[in-house]
Amino acid sequence: MINYIWFFLIFIGIIVSIINGNIDSINAVVIEDTQEAVKFAISLTGIMAVWLGLMNIANKSGLINIFSKILKPITKLLFPELPQNHPAISAIIMNMVTNMFGAGNSATALGIKAMEEMNKLNVDKKKATNAMCMFLVINMSSIQLVPLTVLKIRADAGSLNPTEIIGTSLIATTISTLVGIISVKIFQLRG
Amino acid sequence: MVYILNLISISIIPIIISIILIHGYLKGIDLYDAFVDGAKEGFKTSIRIMPYLIAIFVAIGIFKRSGAMDIMVSFFGPLAKFLSIPKEVIPLIIMRPISGSGSLAVVKDIITTYGPDSFVGRVASTMMGSAETIFYTMAVYFGAVGIKDGRYTLKAALLSHLAAVIASVIVCRLMFF
Secondary structure, three states, X not given: OHHHHHHHHHHHHHHHHHHHOOOHHHHHHHHXXXXXXXXXXXXXXXXXXXXXXXXHHHHHHOHHHHHHHHOHHHHHHHOOOOOOOOHHHHHHHHHHHHHHOOOHHHHHHHHHHHHHHHHHOOOOOOEXXXXXXXXXXXXXXXXXXXXXXXXXXXXXXXXXXXXXXXXHHHHHHHHHHXXXXXXXXXXXXXX | OHHHHHHHHHHHHHHHHHHHHHHHHHOOOOHHHHHHHHHHHHHHHHHHHHHHXXXXXXXXXXXXXXXXXXXXXXXXXXXXXXXXXXXXXXXXXXXXXXXXXXXXXXXXXXXXXXXXXOHHHHHHHHHHOOOOOHHHHHHHHHHXXXXXXXXXXXXXXXXXXXXXXXXXXXXXXXXXX
């Protein structure tokens, strides 16, 4: 799938740039955007190290077990094939919490950790498991409690009430997450 | 209000860190060693995801800067009209699943052009706060563990994105009219 999307994006992009006569923009992408990617990965290193370090402490102290127990009804419903005391569950929970509060890169770090843990239980390493699909869809439809960047843009633009969209966002994001979860469950049933 | 929300958002990480450290301390864990042990993993992971990041950044960059993205936006115009979605937010609907920084630029543009308190401005703000960058997230997360076949993930994510778009328009219409 990603194979086709990747090819499609680049191929169509190059054709369009030829038609538009801005083929030099491709060169700029190759130079600048690749640098951005490397910078991003490197900046992720620090934050990943911090969260994985903290998670290791939380694991050893048993704090994660406590959280997992509290959230067991939810995680059991969403990820029935994961053992409830598995480290994947704790990474998933922490990813969701950091995501909700818009802590971007921390959430990414914990999300990758969750994927690694889930992959340990994966039989066919090339193919996503049901739990992975569910986790990613929830992650991508992310319930966000405070969309801070949007609030800032609104405030900067002189909005009379920048925060009035928190309620509407919360409703919309909850609906989209529910639709995501239900779609995943339906796709799972169809095999 | 913004101030309080901002305060909550910026304190959540210090709070989580404090809870983890205090709980670990009380349980008699060797905090420093445990931290360093866990942190070592961070390096391996970020090196491993780098090629995937470069791949997706290049593809999205070419698609965006060539002008192909704009063509796609005008292509989806009629469909949005059919769903009674204001045409001003179509660029955002297309951009949101593809690029986080790109969609932020689009929101900024919509808000400065039409005003933050216009209907379109509110719909755009709501959409931005209720969706995520699908392609990037999939590339990074699946890439990190070498998954090639994401099965139905993209379909489900796009359905959820569509739900966010439609819900944003309906909720804003109900709340602000």
